[in-house]
Amino acid sequence: MPAEAPPLCLVWGPPGHGVTDYGADVARAVARGDAAARIVPVGDLSAALGAVRPGERVHLHATDRLLGRTLEDAADALEQLAAACRLTLTLHDLPQDSDGTGYDRRVAAYRRFFAAAEAVAVNSEHERMLVSEHLGAVPEPRVIPLGTRAPAPHPDAAAAAPTDLIVLIAGFVYPGKGHDVALRAAAEAVAALRAAGRPVGRAVVRALGAASPGHDGDVAALRARAAELGASFEISGFLDDATFAASLRAPGIPVAAHEHVSASRSMLDWIEAGRRPLVVRSRYSDEMDRLRPGTWTLFHPAELAARLADAWEHPASTWLASGRSLAPTLDDVAASYRAWWDEVAR
Incomplete structure (x- = not known):
């Protein structure tokens, strides 16, 4: 039986935002490996709802600041999106003690994110531990590390060192x-x-x-x-x-x-x-x-x-030595997402 097509990759937010750009990088890597991949950039909930088909599998890289003006607005938006599709998430900027006065509200919002999604991924074991330490009884996320883009050509020699x-x-x-x-x-x-x-x-x-x-x-x-x-x-x-x-x-x-x-x-x-x-x-x-x-x-x-x-x-x-491996690359990460999505779909 042929493998199921990957989920629609929503890329939410303005170009230049780190989470938006990384979501776009991963989506393009998925598309390099599967011509059936569909990528749709959106700027708000209305555009996101307009992009998804009822019951469609959808993946989104998200952080609260992209999804709404307040934490509560962000959670509301994500819940509305999840009600219209089968949503998996990669969550960024997990709650931690340094959040200060916003900590309790961030914890509440991210618990709602977990509850809305079919499954959640994070980008490090450190973040998986943050989930356990701060969000309590939510499903354990999959860890898929950040992937690297193609490295720049290595210089023949490092630039001359400045006096300063x-x-x-x-x-x-x-x-x-x-x-x-x-x-x-x-x-x-x-x-x-x-x-x-x-x-x-x-x-x-x-x-x-x-x-x-x-x-x-x-x-x-x-x-x-x-x-x-x-x-x-x-x-x-x-x-x-x-x-x-x-x-x-x-x-x-x-x-x-x-x-x-x-x-x-x-x-x-x-x-x-x-x-x-x-x-x-x-x-x-x-x-x-x-x-x-x-x-x-x-x-x-x-x-x-x-x-x-x-x-x-x-x-x-x-400077890094020429030829130094930077794996896992974005293509490695795309393969990890494909495997995870297939597990979630089963």
Whole structure:
């Protein structure tokens, strides 16, 4: 008997949103392996309901912020969609303690997401554990790790190292992303290098992206903090895909130091660009280090200044060796989704 066609892949949200873009990446990978795959981009519940056929199998990558203005609106929208089709979900941004005052409402919303769907996937064992720790008695999700895009061509030689100690942090600027930690560590690293007689220039933290909506004040605070430390904070603003990709390969030390991560697309952005970033240790980054060994350098927060100084002196350490495997790829992930969907359909 021929295999059943894959579910309709709904891609919900604006291009540029990490969850939307990743959902589109997975959908295109599914379509590469099966010409019967159907992909429909939607921007809201009305468009989603208009795209599905009654009783059709549908898959959606979702996070609460994409689905409604409030958590309750998001849960209402997902329940209405699930009533019109046979819905499976990949959930992103799982509730955790760092959610603060919104924690109880996020837990309630995500429990409703689980109840509405036929089955749920998450992107890491860490997230599966978050489900167990924070959502209680909901069905255990399938774990399908984030997949990588095709890597960029490896340079013949890494770009010439700058005199300045430049820290590169990819993505939106918001509290907890690690920019303030990087500023302190960069200033300490420059001081240590100068004390050792090394010809180092300024300490610079460069954000490759714009301020997250509502966080322009954080940019001003980071600039003020940098001035206090004798360092510089720079922010690129919005970058289109090509410019962002080029910026990841610019001279500097790639760092991912964001707190409270549940799964990180920006970590994959770095390795797809051929970089080997410094990544703060966490349950998630330890898991990713086991999954793709040798593609990042993990550090404890107290070690960052020393790691930055070492990377400044040995810039080749911030680049991956040519030919390094980045598996699982998006095509690997698409195969995992196909197998899971077939199990759910039985």
